Amino acid sequence: MRTFVHGGAAWGVACPRRPSRVAGVTMAGFSARGLGTVRMVPHPAVTLLLEFGAGSPVLDCAAGQQQRGSIVAGPGLGSGGAIRARGENIECVQVRLSPVIARAVLGASPADLDGAVVSLGDLWGREASRIREQLGDVSSWQDRFALTDALLARRYEAGPLVDPEVAWAWHRIAVSRGLARVDGLAAEVGWSRKRLWSRFRSQLGLPPKRAVKLVRFDHAAHRLVAGEGAAQVAADAGYADQSHMHRDVMAFTGVTPATVAGEPFLAVDDIAWPSRGTPAKPHVSRDLRLGRRPEARRLTL
Structure with missing residues (x-):
């Protein structure tokens, strides 16, 4: 885990040693004793935040609304500067999902989120609680990334493709x-x-x-x-x-x-996210054009 310091911000940041088995998935781990109020800047991905620490991240949204704990939000999270994050003793895995695969992974279209921040428990039910417990039970970030990747791959395999x-x-x-x-x-x-x-x-x-x-x-x-x-x-x-x-x-x-x-x-x-940039080609591969899902890369857990 590396230490990120920027102005008054100081966070621990971990990255997976291996790419996800699902093209269009990237993730990082964050640890922060104190997360001062941070503006969420829009990004062209679906954001999935899986928290498991002693504390809980808080997202202050528009019109005084708040979301705590694990959340999911569609592309453009924070548009207009309307969302701020804060909290103490936070540990979480943040996943960025290409909109192309988000429907399969989430079990719902990003359009169903209607631009809002949604509690993961409302979307996944008990599975959200199970992944929180599993992430908290393992001691290394690489094991957490592997658990998260296995979950995302399983959901992706069962979910619907976009056209x-x-x-x-x-x-x-x-x-x-x-x-x-x-x-x-x-x-x-x-x-x-x-x-x-x-x-x-x-x-x-x-x-x-x-x-x-x-x-x-x-x-x-x-x-x-x-x-x-x-x-x-x-x-x-x-x-x-x-x-x-x-x-x-x-x-x-x-x-x-x-x-x-x-x-x-x-x-x-x-x-x-050191590898951010050009999306992976499997999203538009021949398999995808034919309506077949690209074969997932194997990962030993």
């Missing part, structure tokens, strides 16, 4: 870092625009145009955190100008690009 055309459209948006022309996606997959928009929204939890904006914002935000100049980031990320990027960042986070550049939630990514 291969929807998976292909998501892949095009992701690999282009939000520069894909939305109007051309339907033609690429051979569907009508109306059909693709409807299926994309219902299966992945957000419409294609929103997906493009979110992916583009995520790429730009991480470059700002890396210390790159706002004007250059705006130009490279495909914004019309710096003011355009400023408006997008404000819409997603509620703060300016200069403030986003100092957010610990983003700064920790270089340690916690």
Whole structure:
């Protein structure tokens, strides 16, 4: 476990030694004696937080609502700067699920979350309590990652696939870092625009145009955190100008690009998610186009 220090934040961060057996799953472990209030910055993935420590993370949401313990949230968690995390004596495994596989893993479409943070117990019932107990019973982070991966792989194998055309459209948006022309996606997959928009929204939890904006914002935000100049980031990320990027960042986070550049939630990514970037090809492989699930990699527990 490495120590992450950024301003007033000091967390322990652990990473799996092996990739997940399910393409589209990444995870990291976090330990924090005291988690000061941290702004949740939107990310183009479904977030699954599995807590098992003596304390419990608290998410302060819009309109004074709170969520405690293990949670799940759709792509864009924290949009508008509306969600903050805090707590003491926290230990958790955070999983990022590609929207393409989230429906299978969760047993529900990300669209069913309707942009809200949902208690994992409400979604999984007793299985949420069982995984919490199992994570607490093992002593090493690698064993926790293995337990989590086995759970996700089992659920994925039993869950429904998204349409291969929807998976292909998501892949095009992701690999282009939000520069894909939305109007051309339907033609690429051979569907009508109306059909693709409807299926994309219902299966992945957000419409294609929103997906493009979110992916583009995520790429730009991480470059700002890396210390790159706002004007250059705006130009490279495909914004019309710096003011355009400023408006997008404000819409997603509620703060300016200069403030986003100092957010610990983003700064920790270089340690916690070192392999972030181009999505794995199995999402749009020949197997997926034919409606077959790619073979899972074997992992010895």
